[in-house]
Amino acid sequence: MPERVRAAYQAEMRAARVATQAEARWRHLERAHILSQPWPWPHTANHIAMFALAVAQRDRREALGQVVRIIVAAPGSALDRYPEGNTGRARVGLTQPMPVPDDLAAVLQAA
Numbered sequence: 001m002p003e004r005v006r007a008a009y010q011a012e013m014r015a016a017r018v019a020t021q022a023e024a025r026w027r028h029l030e031r032a033h034i035l036s037q038p039w040p041w042p043h044t045a046n047h048i049a050m051f052a053l054a055v056a057q058r059d060r061r062e063a064l065g066q067v068v069r070i071i072v073a074a075p076g077s078a079l080d081r082y083p084e085g086n087t088g089r090a091r092v093g094l095t096q097p098m099p100v101p102d103d104l105a106a107v108l109q110a111a
Helices: 003-018 022-036 040-056 060-078 102-110
Strands: none
Touching: 003 022, 003 040, 003 102, 022 040, 022 102, 040 060
């Protein structure tokens, strides 16, 4: 993971940890997910963080969806088979591409 992407990813993960509102935590985890998709271990770590938040919120559907995503994240990244821009949530299809926010696209393009 290039340093610029790593710094942006870590900033989003840190923001997710310190956010006081659940919606803000999810938003930061989703943004971190978009940044992490090309790299197996950060991608998997992001889904583990999403799983932990889902469990803390007692959201069974989201937690189960994250278990599936934890299993497929590393292989999908390693094989370059991931849906660009996908936010990583269980309410979004595993293979559904989504628009990448402009600021994140700039970070990823620079990589």
